Amino acid sequence: MSKQPVIITCAITGHRTTREIAPVPLTPEEQAKSAQEALEHGAAIIHLHVRGDNGEESLDPERYYEAISKLKQIVSTPLIEISPRGTDRLAQGPEKFERGNLVKISSAMWGNKPELQPEMCALNLSTRNIDEKTIILNPPHDVREQIERIYSLGLIPRCDIYDLGDIRVALELLQKGILRDPLHFLLILGSYSGIGATSQNLEYMVKQLPEQCHWTALGTGSRYNYFIAEQAILLGGHIRTGFEDETYVCKGQKAKSNAELVANLRGLCEKxxxxxxxxxxxxxxLGMQKQPQHSF
Structure with a gap:
């Protein structure tokens, strides 16, 4: 019996990776070229953060539109998953605050053009520590509001799962009718305050998921990305890589491009x-069917 194809997501930019760390694509033109190369090497989904001209993260809907437009001009086929995560610039004090749902998505992010509409939107479900100085805030009312917007615009939310409690939150939102079947999950292992990146933890997380769902696993950082990808494939899931998540193709060897990271996981799938x-x-x-969208 033939095995189900593995879906590779490539997170080409992120909002924290700098040029000092990796040759991360920053401008819409660079992002479009990087996405094209990632697709040529096996990616099917492009996870998209956007940056300003100075390389800093951007929360501007017009910047999303520029990036999506450039990408679609070069290659029209990929699934696009936008990220609404960003830094709360209003916060004061030594701590840095981020919000997983800071950008309230709207059709302006794709210029109100149905042909540019993304398929998916990342969704953070909980508040947690990202590192020793950074807190990501996700109040329940913000989460519910973002879910409403995602569905109203005809997109699918992909739930970011950092720990077992996030699965519980997602299932409660499903039971209340706020989230809808089938759920889409990104299981994130190895983050600062999340579940550890072990095969046992991944297997246990997968057992907690509803039967009718789709899931991708991500090991954070070069130490865990390839390992968790391998475990995910063996368990029947999908995988993710890219400069948002890691910067090395193997120990001691930095990746030259997102395409090289994708090719690394493609080789794993082939193996x-x-x-x-x-x-x-x-x-x-993933059962992607375009839904009628409403404007925000």
């Missing part, structure tokens, strides 16, 4: 005997 999903196959696997 394990799994085909790579094309964007169209990914849409079929």
């Amino acid at each position: 394990l005997g799994h085909p790579i999903a094309t964007p169209e196959q990914a849409r079929q696997i």
Whole structure:
């Protein structure tokens, strides 16, 4: 029996990775080229943060539109997953505050053009420590409001899961009818205050998920990314990489591009005997059906 194709997501930029760390694409033109190369090497989903001209994170809907427009001009096939996460510039004090749902998504992010509309939007479910100085804030009312916007605009929320409690939150939101079946999960292992990146932890997390769902696993950092990808494939899940998540292709060797990171995981899939999903196959696997959108 043939094995199900594995969907590779590439997080090409992030909002924290700097040029001192990796050759991360910052401008819309650079992002479009990087996305094209990642797709050519096996990615099916592009996870998109945007940056300003100075390289700092941007929360401007117009910047999302510029990036998506440039990307679609070069290659029209990928699934696009936008990220609304960003730093709360109003916060004062030694701590740095981020919000997983800081950007309230709107159709302006794709210029109100249905042909540019992304398929997915990342969704943070809880508040937690990201590092020793950074707190990510996600009040329940912000989460519920973002979910409403995501569905109203015809997108699918992908729930970021840093620990077991996030799964519980997602299931409660499903029970209340706020989230809808089938759920889409990104299981994140190895973060500062999240669940540890072990095969046992990943297997346990997967057992807590509802039967009718789709999940991708991510090991944070170069120490865990390849390892968790391998465990995810063996458990029947999908995988993610990119300069937002890691910067090395192997110990001591920095990646030259997002495409090189994708090719690394593609080689892993081939080693394990799994085909790579094309964007169209990914849409079929994930049951992507465009929904009518409303304007915000």
